[in-house]
Structure formats: structure tokens, C-alpha cells
Amino acid sequence: MASLDDLKKRISSVKSTQKITKAMKMVAAAKLRRAQESAEKGRPYSDKMNNIILNLSNGISDIDNAPKLLSGTGEDKVHLCVVMTSDRGLCGGFNTNIIKKAKLYFQKILDEGKTLKIITVGTKGYDQLKRLYGDNIIERISFKESKNINYFDADKVGKIVIEKFEKKEFDVCTIFYNQFKNVITQIPQEQQIIPLKTSEKDENSSEDNYEFEPEEDEILSNLLPKNVSTQIFKAMLENSASEQGSRMSAMDNATRNAGEMVDKLTIEYNRSRQAAITKELIEIISGAESL
Amino acid sequence: MSEEYSLEIVNPEKSFLSKNDVTEVVVPAFEGEIGILKDHISLISFLKPGIIKIFSKSGEESFYVNDGIIEFKDNNLSILTSLILNLKDIDKEKISEVQKSAEEQLNKTDMNDQEKYLLDQKLDVLKSIN
Numbered sequence: 001m002a003s004l005d006d007l008k009k010r011i012s013s014v015k016s017t018q019k020i021t022k023a024m025k026m027v028a029a030a031k032l033r034r035a036q037e038s039a040e041k042g043r044p045y046s047d048k049m050n051n052i053i054l055n056l057s058n059g060i061s062d063i064d065n066a067p068k069l070l071s072g073t074g075e076d077k078v079h080l081c082v083v084m085t086s087d088r089g090l091c092g093g094f095n096t097n098i099i100k101k102a103k104l105y106f107q108k109i110l111d112e113g114k115t116l117k118i119i120t121v122g123t124k125g126y127d128q129l130k131r132l133y134g135d136n137i138i139e140r141i142s143f144k145e146s147k148n149i150n151y152f153d154a155d156k157v158g159k160i161v162i163e164k165f166e167k168k169e170f171d172v173c174t175i176f177y178n179q180f181k182n183v184i185t186q187i188p189q190e191q192q193i194i195p196l197k198t199s200e201k202d203e204n205s206s207e208d209n210y211e212f213e214p215e216e217d218e219i220l221s222n223l224l225p226k227n228v229s230t231q232i233f234k235a236m237l238e239n240s241a242s243e244q245g246s247r248m249s250a251m252d253n254a255t256r257n258a259g260e261m262v263d264k265l266t267i268e269y270n271r272s273r274q275a276a277i278t279k280e281l282i283e284i285i286s287g288a289e290s291l
Numbered sequence: 292m293s294e295e296y297s298l299e300i301v302n303p304e305k306s307f308l309s310k311n312d313v314t315e316v317v318v319p320a321f322e323g324e325i326g327i328l329k330d331h332i333s334l335i336s337f338l339k340p341g342i343i344k345i346f347s348k349s350g351e352e353s354f355y356v357n358d359g360i361i362e363f364k365d366n367n368l369s370i371l372t373s374l375i376l377n378l379k380d381i382d383k384e385k386i387s388e389v390q391k392s393a394e395e396q397l398n399k400t401d402m403n404d405q406e407k408y409l410l411d412q413k414l415d416v417l418k419s420i421n
Contacts, residue, residue, distance in 0.1 A: 213325070
């Protein structure tokens with residue numbers, strides 16, 4: 001059995017760990033509120049953007065001349081995956097969930113004999129993927145220095161993707177991120193952004209005849225690259241809210257577990273202390289009796 | 292008869308401005324300025340760097356925009372833009388910053404005519420307000 005001193009040390013060490021996790025939980029909760037707010041504020045932009053693109057693409061008559069970003073290159077050989085993870089750890093299953101989802105997809109692509117290229121956003125994703133898919137990773141981006149998620153960071157990623165697309169380095173682009181549902185649930189998502197999927201054709205999206213200035217295709221070819229950045233930005237916002245939510249619940253669990261551990265150790269400590277006292281008493285009494 | 296319609300300006304971070312009493316908006320569309328009054332036909336266009344002027348019951352406001360898309364439909368005008376600054380309380384430093392980065396970009400040679408045209412426009416506008 002551990003000595004009293006050892007138990008004491010363990011209790012105090014668990015207690016200080018608990019203090020840290022508690023503080024982290026509180027910080028995550030404060031950050032979560034902010035992240036959630038900005039995720040909500042960012043929604044109108046991407047929604048409107050989607051709407052306009054939908055209206056535009058409905059208006060396009062000959063699909064052959066449509067911009068490549070919308071219709072695709074006509075091939076399906078090289079897949080680019082943008083995996084978005086966090087820069088920091090200690091956030092429960094957050095990164096692992098995205099990676100798991102992404103790995104499933106990677107396996108599918110490779111099994112079909114297609115070429116796989118990966119861009120990682122956030123250092124944790126790179127760490128987890130470099131062993132298995134190190135050769136496939138063509139770019140790694142991290143925004144450790146930026147304090148808040150801002151559009152210009154997303155735009156940077158978007159520009160890299162567009163540039164590679166224009167150089168015909170890939171045919172299909174998919175992004176992976178965690179969608180924020182609530183503090184406990186985050187759903188890993190895969191979303192294809194190039195070519196754009198316009199599956200959700202709204203029946204009641206007006207058949208209005210828009211006036212376009214300049215021509216539709218020109219607007220579209222201007223708009224689509226922006227949409228890529230917007231989608232990435234939206235994913236980044238969702239991701240940051242998810243990260244904080246995930247961290248908060250992970251740290252909450254850790255704090256609770258530490259509390260349980262302290263209770264258990266305290267009981268053990270008290271028992272062994274009592275046992276020691278009893279032992280001493282017995283020794284004294286039996287010593288006195290023998291006199 | 293009222294001659295007002297509603298306007299919403301959003302940037303990626305948030306909904307920047309929302310008004311219900313707008314009478315006229317002048318936007319720097321790609322092929323020239325467009326003034327939009329009530330009951331304009333549905334319109335989609337994109338913007339070049341320039342000044343948006345908003346006339347409403349409560350007064351006149353001006354904003355600098357870097358780029359953007361506008362959609363007008365059923366007397367709702369939506370403007371999506373990545374960078375928008377209010378001219379009234381504009382930060383001189385911010386302007387110079389944007390101007391500087393634009394000048395730097397202009398010095399790079401690898402760009403097509405359209406990009407160059409947009410950058411030239413941007414610099415002109417920036418100089419005029421600075």
C-alpha cells in the first residue's frame with residue numbers, strides 16, 4: 001500500500017490538474033460564445049451567396065460553356081481534399097473525428113485508383129495524417145498567429161485552391177470540417193466545393209428573369225472563386241465553434257473525473273491514516289500490558 | 292405612394308447594415324455606376340472598387356467597398372462585399388494600408404488586364420478619398 005506521503009502528493013497533483021482543466025473549460029466557454037456568435041453572423045453572407053449562384057446557374061442555358069468551377073473539368077481523376085482541423089489539442093474527439101471521416105474518404109479514392117492530394121489546415125490534422133498520407137500532402141497551412149477567424153485567412157486558402165484548379169492540378173475538391181450542432185454534438189462533414197453541387201434546386205426559387213450586367217457567365221466566373229473562399233470561411237467558423245464546444249465538454253469531463261479521483265484518494269488516505277493510528281494504539285496498549 | 296425599399300449590406304463577418312427607408316442607392320457596378328430606385332427590375336451585378344452612396348429618409352451615407360455582388364429583387368437590395376468602410380468615420384491609416392497593398396500588387400507583373408483595371412480603379416478611388 002502506498003504510504004501516506006505518497007497519497008498526499010497524488011491528491012495535490014490531481015487537484016492542480018483539476019484546477020487547470022477547470023480554467024481551460026471556462027476559457028473555452030467564453031470563447032465558444034464568441035465563436036458561436038460569429039458563426040451565426042457569418043451565415044447571411046454565405047446563404048445569400050448561395051442563393052445568387054443558384055439563381056445564376058438556373059439561368060445558364062448551355063451547360064457546355066459554363067465556367068469550369070461550376071461544371072467541373074469533365075474528369076474525375078485527381079481529388080483534392082482540404083482537411084480542416086484545429087491548431088491546439090486537448091479538445092476531445094474533435095480532430096480525431098474529422099480525420100476519421102477524411103481517412104474513410106481517402107481510402108475510397110485510393111481504392112478506386114484515383115490520385116489523392118491533400119491540403120491540411122491546422123497543425124493537428126497534419127500531425128495525424130503525415131504518417132499514413134505524408135506523400136499525398138501537398139500543402140500545409142496554419143493560422144496559429146491569427147487570433148480570430150477572419151475572412152482574409154479563408155481567402156488565402158481559397159486562392160490556393162483556385163490557383164491549383166486553374167493549373168489543372170485536380171478535378172474535384174472536397175473540404176472536411178466539423179459542423180457545430182451544439183456543445184456536445186459536432187458532426188464531421190464532407191462537402192464538395194469544386195465542381196459546385198447545385199442539387200438543392202429550390203422549386204420556389206423564383207423563375208424571375210434577372211437583368212445581368214455584365215453577362216451571366218462573366219458574373220459567374222467572378223463569383224465562383226469568391227464562393228470557394230466563402231465556403232471555406234464558413235467551414236472555418238463552424239470549425240472554431242465546434243473546437244471550443246468540444247474542448248469545453250472534454251474539459252468538463254476531465255474536471256469531473258479529477259474530482260472523483262480526489263474523492264477516492266482522500267478516502268484511501270483517511271483509511272490508511274486511521275489504520276496507522278489503530279496500529280500505533282495497539283502497539284502502545286500491548287506494550288503497557290506486558291509490563 | 293412610398294418610394295422606399297429595403298437594403299441589406301453583408302460582409303463575411305456579419306450583417307453590416309440593414310435599412311428599410313432607402314430611396315436610392317448608387318453602386319459602382321463593373322460597367323459603370325448604377326442608381327437603383329424602387330421597382331427596379333431584378334438585377335444581379337458585381338462591383339468594382341468604389342463608393343456606394345445611400346440616400347434614405349434619414350440622410351445620405353457613403354461607403355467605400357473593395358468588391359462585391361449586388362442582387363436586387365422584389366424591392367430588396369442585397370450587397371455582398373468582403374471589405375466595406377464607412378466614409379464618415381473612416382480610418383486614414385486603414386485607407387493607406389489598403390492603398391499600399393494595392394500599389395504593391397500593381398507592381399507585380401503577372402496579372403491579366405482585368406485585374407490591372409480593377410487595381411487601377413481601386414487606387415483612383417482611394418486617392419480621391421484620402
